[in-house]
Amino acid sequence: MSALAFFFIVISLLSFVMAQLILKRAMEFSRTAGLRNARFTSLAAIGTALMTVSFFLTLGLLQRFDLSYLYPFQGLSVIFITLLAAVALKENLSARLTLGAILISAGIILVSIS
Amino acid sequence: MQNRPTGFGNPWLQLGLSVACVFVSELLLKRGATDVAEPHSAFSWTGINGLESPLVWWAILLIVASFISWLYVLRHIPLTVAYPLSRVVDILVPLGCWIFLGELISTTRWCGIALVVIGLALVAKPVAQIEERL
Numbered sequence: 121m122s123a124l125a126f127f128f129i130v131i132s133l134l135s136f137v138m139a140q141l142i143l144k145r146a147m148e149f150s151r152t153a154g155l156r157n158a159r160f161t162s163l164a165a166i167g168t169a170l171m172t173v174s175f176f177l178t179l180g181l182l183q184r185f186d187l188s189y190l191y192p193f194q195g196l197s198v199i200f201i202t203l204l205a206a207v208a209l210k211e212n213l214s215a216r217l218t219l220g221a222i223l224i225s226a227g228i229i230l231v232s233i234s
Numbered sequence: 235m236q237n238r239p240t241g242f243g244n245p246w247l248q249l250g251l252s253v254a255c256v257f258v259s260e261l262l263l264k265r266g267a268t269d270v271a272e273p274h275s276a277f278s279w280t281g282i283n284g285l286e287s288p289l290v291w292w293a294i295l296l297i298v299a300s301f302i303s304w305l306y307v308l309r310h311i312p313l314t315v316a317y318p319l320s321r322v323v324d325i326l327v328p329l330g331c332w333i334f335l336g337e338l339i340s341t342t343r344w345c346g347i348a349l350v351v352i353g354l355a356l357v358a359k360p361v362a363q364i365e366e367r368l
Contacts, residue, residue, distance in 0.1 A: 124279075140317065143305060148308075148309070168301075176281035177279075177281060178263075179282075179284040180278060180279040182263060183272065183281070183283075198321050202313075202317060205312070206314060211312045212312070212314070214360070216359075217318070221314075222353070223350070223353030223356065224321050224353035227325075227350030228324045230342060231325070232346075234340045234341075234343035
């Protein structure tokens, strides 16, 4: 794998993780403030834009690598998103949830490299 | 999770729908991207040339559908629970290849699938208990 490919994989993963956190915040906000306000619209727009960036970068990577090769990196998103949701969004993270997230990530990686 | 809607508005049903759409779109994207692959063009790193494939457009339609369901899920379920559960798609894809495409699954791969199932059970069980109490 070239440095360029690694760069695009990391950017794609980062933008996907950020998008999930921002969209979650947008939807949480909409529960109390509704959908017609500037804060919700801008958060949803940023989240959607980041998802789009991640989508096209993945499409570019899929032209060069097997899906099974790219999947382990997507598997890592489970750990990143679970931990960051606990830190940045102050969600409850029990030992059980953490262990579950680690097992899911490990399983996805095992499936991909086998 | 109090006062959660029932019927079609049930966030758990929407989570299932979102996962189903992602599952199908993953297979379509890989087929579409392979069909129009131009690995020697620098522009194709952007993935935009993937839009030449009709399969990619079908996949985009499904992704938009899954995205709408997912936003709804985010409104009702914590991300620490919803996101790990949504990764059930990572075992559905290899199982789909095994059942529908007759691909072989190695022992290591079965072990990986087992790990994901155990992880999903760990995440899902406390949720099921909360739901029972409601």
